Amino acid sequence: MSEQPGLVVALQERVAELEFKLSYQESTLDALEKTAAYQQQSIQSLERKLSLLGEYLKSLREDPIKPLSEETPPPHY
Template sequence: MEDRINELEIKLSFQEDLLDTLNQTVVLQQQQIDSLQRQLQMLYQQFRDMKDRGEEGGLLANERPPHY
């Protein structure tokens, strides 16, 4: 009976360690997701600002590209 209890305690210890590791992974992934969302919002805002100024690919809307 004591062997079974020891075995269960060992398994519980490994499961707690695994749970901590998984939790840390989830926290890091959420931080990365938050960072990527902020970057995407900044890019979207830059795109909207360029569009509002009439720029397209760095050119003004009425400006001819250099190959014309």
């Protein structure tokens, strides 16, 4: 029975090591979840901005020069 105290100590050390690793993994998981949430918000914001930019570019495509039939003559005519 002289090996029992050594085995108990080894098991306690192993449990402590596993608890430490679990704590580190939980911390890492929390950080990853926060990062993913932030990235999702950033993506949504960029999608809104891209949509607005697309609408703006479409509005620029409209030719600001009217056909001659629709143009009003200049004041000196």
